[in-house]
Amino acid sequence: MRTGLWLIGARGSVAVTSMVGALAIRAGLAAPTGCVLETPELRHDALPGIGDLVFGGHDISSTPLDKKAAALAEAGVVPERLASAVQDALLGIEQDVRPLPVTATQGETARAVAADLDRFRARHDLDRVVVINVSTTEPAPSPHPAHADLDALRSALDGPDPVLPPSALAAYAALSAGCPYVDFTPSTGARLPALDALAREKGLPYGGHDGKTGETLVKSVLAPMFAQRNLRVRTWSGINLLGGGDGANLAEPAANAAKAASKQRVLPGTLGYVPEGDTRIDFVADLDDFKTAWDLVTFEGFLGTRMRVEFTWHGCDSALAAPLILDLARLTAAAHRAGRTGPLTELAFFFKDPLGEVPHALAEQWRVLRAAVDSYASTTR
Amino acid sequence: MRTGLWLIGARGSVAVTSMVGALAIRAGLAAPTGCVLETPELRHDALPGIGDLVFGGHDISSTPLDKKAAALAEAGVVPERLASAVQDALLGIEQDVRPLPVTATQGETARAVAADLDRFRARHDLDRVVVINVSTTEPAPSPHPAHADLDALRSALDGPDPVLPPSALAAYAALSAGCPYVDFTPSTGARLPALDALAREKGLPYGGHDGKTGETLVKSVLAPMFAQRNLRVRTWSGINLLGGGDGANLAEPAANAAKAASKQRVLPGTLGYVPEGDTRIDFVADLDDFKTAWDLVTFEGFLGTRMRVEFTWHGCDSALAAPLILDLARLTAAAHRAGRTGPLTELAFFFKDPLGEVPHALAEQWRVLRAAVDSYASTTR
Amino acid sequence: MRTGLWLIGARGSVAVTSMVGALAIRAGLAAPTGCVLETPELRHDALPGIGDLVFGGHDISSTPLDKKAAALAEAGVVPERLASAVQDALLGIEQDVRPLPVTATQGETARAVAADLDRFRARHDLDRVVVINVSTTEPAPSPHPAHADLDALRSALDGPDPVLPPSALAAYAALSAGCPYVDFTPSTGARLPALDALAREKGLPYGGHDGKTGETLVKSVLAPMFAQRNLRVRTWSGINLLGGGDGANLAEPAANAAKAASKQRVLPGTLGYVPEGDTRIDFVADLDDFKTAWDLVTFEGFLGTRMRVEFTWHGCDSALAAPLILDLARLTAAAHRAGRTGPLTELAFFFKDPLGEVPHALAEQWRVLRAAVDSYASTTR
Amino acid sequence: MRTGLWLIGARGSVAVTSMVGALAIRAGLAAPTGCVLETPELRHDALPGIGDLVFGGHDISSTPLDKKAAALAEAGVVPERLASAVQDALLGIEQDVRPLPVTATQGETARAVAADLDRFRARHDLDRVVVINVSTTEPAPSPHPAHADLDALRSALDGPDPVLPPSALAAYAALSAGCPYVDFTPSTGARLPALDALAREKGLPYGGHDGKTGETLVKSVLAPMFAQRNLRVRTWSGINLLGGGDGANLAEPAANAAKAASKQRVLPGTLGYVPEGDTRIDFVADLDDFKTAWDLVTFEGFLGTRMRVEFTWHGCDSALAAPLILDLARLTAAAHRAGRTGPLTELAFFFKDPLGEVPHALAEQWRVLRAAVDSYASTTR
Ligand SMILES: NC(=O)c1ccc[n+]([C@@H]2O[C@H](COP(=O)([O-])OP(=O)(O)OC[C@H]3O[C@@H](n4cnc5c(N)ncnc54)[C@H](O)[C@@H]3O)[C@@H](O)[C@H]2O)c1
Ligand SMILES: NC(=O)c1ccc[n+]([C@@H]2O[C@H](COP(=O)([O-])OP(=O)(O)OC[C@H]3O[C@@H](n4cnc5c(N)ncnc54)[C@H](O)[C@@H]3O)[C@@H](O)[C@H]2O)c1
Ligand SMILES: NC(=O)c1ccc[n+]([C@@H]2O[C@H](COP(=O)([O-])OP(=O)(O)OC[C@H]3O[C@@H](n4cnc5c(N)ncnc54)[C@H](O)[C@@H]3O)[C@@H](O)[C@H]2O)c1
Ligand SMILES: NC(=O)c1ccc[n+]([C@@H]2O[C@H](COP(=O)([O-])OP(=O)(O)OC[C@H]3O[C@@H](n4cnc5c(N)ncnc54)[C@H](O)[C@@H]3O)[C@@H](O)[C@H]2O)c1
Ligand code: NA
Ligand code: NA
Incomplete structure (x- = not known):
């Protein structure tokens, strides 16, 4: 199952640590420590492997990935020797990390983002692309009536004023392009009634919020x-x-x-x-x-x-977050393949502020996750 | 269900804290904080209540219970006002706290202990008596062939030399008297093949070891x-x-x-x-x-x-242990009534070093306990 | 040397703990643990003793001292038995703890406060009265030109608008009445050029700010x-x-x-x-x-x-602060007797934010204090 | 003032960290953080500089210094880039790091050690050589009558049985060769009456014990x-x-x-x-x-x-200890030049278990040290 992992904030610490790690693990240079799906209880051949992930993303920064990797090595987040070893492979990813489109209306931006996602899927012949938001945390947005209504939202997006915070616009674009969406940040993302409606319309799952790492x-x-x-x-x-x-x-x-x-x-x-x-x-x-x-x-x-x-x-925050990004990509891809739609409440294990009415005790969340993995693995559409 | 709670080490800190607490709760002077069976998930009318427990025990010390309670208040383990409030009720328990019998052979001691248990049951017209060991921790005992064989043990106990450490002798006596036995200490207690055989012969359950409180x-x-x-x-x-x-x-x-x-x-x-x-x-x-x-x-x-x-x-160790003593008495009584025999592996939640092949994660132990409570509550012989 | 200790905030935790303690020490019921002047290096017969201190003060609250002492005992700040033992002696202090005067202008208030101080000194035939501020911490005050000029301040105080925050008004009144003043709080107190001028005019010492206790x-x-x-x-x-x-x-x-x-x-x-x-x-x-x-x-x-x-x-904040109040009263009285005027920089040991250009290392402050005690003890006017 | 620094245990962590550091500081690649003599209060031109130190030593291990430096870099004790930068300079020190002589009697060993010290001094034309023990901590030695008497010790050393633990033998050899000796370890070293006598006979100072680093x-x-x-x-x-x-x-x-x-x-x-x-x-x-x-x-x-x-x-123990080794070498050389003999009680600041009747409060020790530095700096024989 060739799975695209499109990162909003692809040049940030969490994103680049996850790339360095996936590349190093694929090359046999590192063990998947911290990857939940590699525990004996959750390992499943039916899930996409770490080696099946193809990276791409958007960012507003233009720091090259290998520069960022070197900075992470300097800061002790990733070992120097791994940052060097994957330098070439990171250059390979560069072409799929694109500047966040800047356009006149949010509607146009959303279409440009979706077009980037389509091109990415096509170029790498991917079964599906999971979009994960690891960009800078936003302030809480001002409420807007269109947040609660998908039709109203669609019209408003083509108006002159911004309606959605960037994370929600990314979620809108991802879902519109047929991509499952996960919010690793505490930002709004897909957590709006209008976007829930969009996910259900498109038959897509989404997950979040705020990775639980400390x-x-x-x-x-x-x-x-x-x-x-x-x-x-x-x-x-x-x-x-x-x-x-x-x-x-x-x-x-x-x-x-x-x-x-x-x-x-x-x-x-x-x-x-x-x-x-x-x-x-x-x-x-x-x-x-x-x-x-x-x-x-x-x-x-x-x-x-x-x-x-x-x-x-x-x-080390990025070292704790990065393997979870790999897990979330693999799980969300499998959930999508298995036909899950709407909020992925079964991923509460990963989040500080999980979607839905879910248990908050880690042990309960683990049991729920385990059952979900079994069900994803046994269901293939 | 009138349930006797016979404490080996009845004049110690854990024992007396559990008595003060049970008396104060019964009198409506304190809430059952720390009592696991009083959580919404485990509360069951079919279990014996805290108010149903009747205290007695053995000790080698002769410090009066109210003196000990006063010392515990002085040390901040129990509130002064509760120690005073239950002073009379403690005097009522005094008559059922007896010196540990001292006799020529361990066999005779066991029979004397069993006789004390019988008298206690009779005097208070108890449905059953649970014996819990909260006495001083013993060193690990020297191995002895009779530990593995009930018949050999029975003969050896009437010989001139001690065969069992005090905790195991207490377990032997308790089981012989038809009483379920629980070891709250890390001492040997019932954890010998010969005593397991005795428990099964008598159709009795036993539990342990070493209360998990910190x-x-x-x-x-x-x-x-x-x-x-x-x-x-x-x-x-x-x-x-x-x-x-x-x-x-x-x-x-x-x-x-x-x-x-x-x-x-x-x-x-x-x-x-x-x-x-x-x-x-x-x-x-x-x-x-x-x-x-x-x-x-x-x-x-x-x-x-x-x-x-x-x-x-x-x-505060005794404050953490005491409510668990009340829980263990109630649970073991219910298990006995429900016909459970042999090691109570379902009580792993309470112990540092639980009996049997059991989960060590607290959350798993809690689920096992919850299922056990449901089963005890629904089964009555 | 009969020394008055007049506390601004006399019904607060620090104040009442210092009263309970001084009374208990005087009665031989407690050791002077926490009193710096009772270390071998600083003990001096020439300093006023704890037993020489006579308590009085102002407060805006009217909680009786013995009620406050009981509350402190309940909270574990002072032992119950000491709070009971000094109950009568606290009643004796009650008559010298007066409501903070409320008048039309700050000038009148200052005169009323000074009159209270004079009456206190006379009634108990005191050699001197040290005023220590242990009242609620104030917000930083608005600047006012009169803060920098004693004459301007004197006129402004008789105007209709408040010029000084309460702590500075207390310092003004104390100094006007010939009393050394110490600020145990971080509030302004005597820390204004105009009040420094007043202290020098009157030949009085003052100290502060903010007791260093944690x-x-x-x-x-x-x-x-x-x-x-x-x-x-x-x-x-x-x-x-x-x-x-x-x-x-x-x-x-x-x-x-x-x-x-x-x-x-x-x-x-x-x-x-x-x-x-x-x-x-x-x-x-x-x-x-x-x-x-x-x-x-x-x-x-x-x-x-x-x-x-x-x-x-x-x-325990009050337990840490109270003995320092006794120390500061004794030291300031001795400094006054020895003819010290202006800021008592030698008391930096006691304060988070000491007056003047002073060392901030505790060990240095201790050496400075030790030298000061020697000099106070050897100088008598 | 060209000063030799002869390290017993020259291939250990503390020793090699001190070498890497001294070389890096000399080359302008690192600041002398952690070096007490580089604080404004203690810096003195009259003391030997870090750049004046010439390294040599004994060890029973044969691990090359640059290998050890690489291992320290791997462990995060020294930065990789500094370990590489000083690699050649470390090779230069290799020739002066010699295996601990093994001979028939302790007397012969002492003479062989002294000969190594003489050669080292001569080869580098040193004003003096300070010997510092940074070798493995020894168990407490068995008492021996010769420990208390220099003459008895001299004869005993030429007998067949060992009389002194290795650290004391090193101290004996160093003092015999006219070198001041410092024990950074808790081992016996110079702390024997017979060795004190030897130091006084030779007019040499000595210091110790047990570097205070955590x-x-x-x-x-x-x-x-x-x-x-x-x-x-x-x-x-x-x-x-x-x-x-x-x-x-x-x-x-x-x-x-x-x-x-x-x-x-x-x-x-x-x-x-x-x-x-x-x-x-x-x-x-x-x-x-x-x-x-x-x-x-x-x-x-x-x-x-x-x-x-x-x-x-x-x-990081070695990072805390190494700069103190440089300080101790410089101070002891200056003390020697200034004519100090016997135990250097003024170095208590550096030790857990300082020689003599000295203050144990760090602030007091600092004042004593400061006075000593002033006196060393002002005295030149
Ligand atoms: N590391 C953790 O343990 C952890 C845990 C929970 C949540 N998070 C969240 O993950 C996010 C990323 O953390 P990080 O440490 O990698 O931060 P980072 O600052 O290193 O990276 C954020 C990246 O997002 C980019 N960005 C900002 N706005 C953008 C936009 N509108 N579109 C696309 N890219 C944009 C930035 O340029 C930057 O490269 C944060 O929101 C953080 O709160 C992290
Ligand atoms: N408090 C906790 O949190 C906790 C947790 C786990 C286990 N435990 C165990 O519980 C036991 C009791 O702890 P405690 O704090 O009450 O100790 P304690 O010393 O206060 O009381 C022990 C009592 O046992 C009595 N005793 C000694 N030998 C005896 C014997 N052979 N027969 C009868 N009585 C005897 C003593 O006289 C004493 O009164 C200890 O073994 C302890 O290790 C306590
Ligand atoms: N306890 C410590 O360790 C410590 C250390 C440094 C400073 N302080 C300062 O000491 C002060 C007292 O602390 P506390 O814990 O006793 O507080 P508290 O609240 O118990 O007591 C303060 C008392 O001041 C009275 N008061 C308020 N305004 C007044 C006014 N204008 N005139 C007279 N009385 C007034 C209050 O009624 C109260 O009785 C605080 O300012 C605190 O910041 C305390
Ligand atoms: N690092 C600190 O913070 C600190 C503080 C106080 C004391 N110390 C003491 O400093 C000493 C050195 O510590 P380290 O971490 O460098 O240890 P280490 O084990 O890294 O080095 C000790 C060296 O001494 C050598 N050695 C052993 N016996 C010897 C002998 N008889 N003659 C010559 N060399 C010998 C060893 O081969 C080794 O190279 C220890 O005694 C330690 O207790 C260290
Ligand atoms: Na800590
Ligand atoms: Na801590």
């Missing part, structure tokens, strides 16, 4: 522990210190608020109540792509005794 | 997270600082070794391999019943990137 | 370590989680900003440069008077190697 | 903070996780005990009493040269309130 991942296993042990969480406070391009952007209050909200959702979802406390995000440029998160949880046990647990997570 | 609990949710995300744990090291009676005993190298081994089992059980690193236990008298555990986990992600998480757990 | 204290010993070892601090980020009355107030952005700025000053002062990173203050009501602060320091060593240290401080 | 460094600033604030430390417990050659050796119980004892001395020295708690050292090979230490301090404040601070130190 503090929220830990939360999604610790919070159920408290619930299952009937220990009452009184406060849960945390701070995330991060640098990198993503960090710089999240220093903007609006983007920060979107992300912080996304990070807290796991608590009511697993505990059944909202403990006191907030999650902060602070930009510390010098930390680069390595993030340090600290959380303090205070809880109450038998007869009211007060106790506490704190943890410090020190992770 | 660092290992956190391990049992964090380790599966790494496995499910295909992140390779390279090292997992930890230290437990604890005071209290249990801490003093664990400062003995032999007991310490037993406990530390028990604490590490969760890693191979969930990861499928053994990462480097050890778990230390250090006695720090001044910390009293409050334990601080610190763990460092280093792991490897995509393309070999090194990352780390560390956590500090600051818990 | 994270900044640790910073003031860790930062010099990096400097002396020639290790380059790259980032220093932190978060303070605190509840209590002070926490609630600091949740206000303006007060928070004042406090956070005050907390960061130690870094340039000891390192000689400003590393990246911020200090956050978050209000978490449930933590009450117990504050948890977490700091991450990343630094660079030989040949650029990156390293890090993180610390978690879990302290 | 947890103990932090202790030496935190402990004085508690003392100066009159806060009572109740427990101080810690664990050090370390890999590397040094870690492997410290996994041996005897060496571990020597090190752990050395690490705890700072507490009584600064607090005036010994709090409860121990310091553990655990070998975790995978951590390599990066050490993680965690400490928990519980303390008591005003009226007995319990509080706590914990810290995690994540440092």
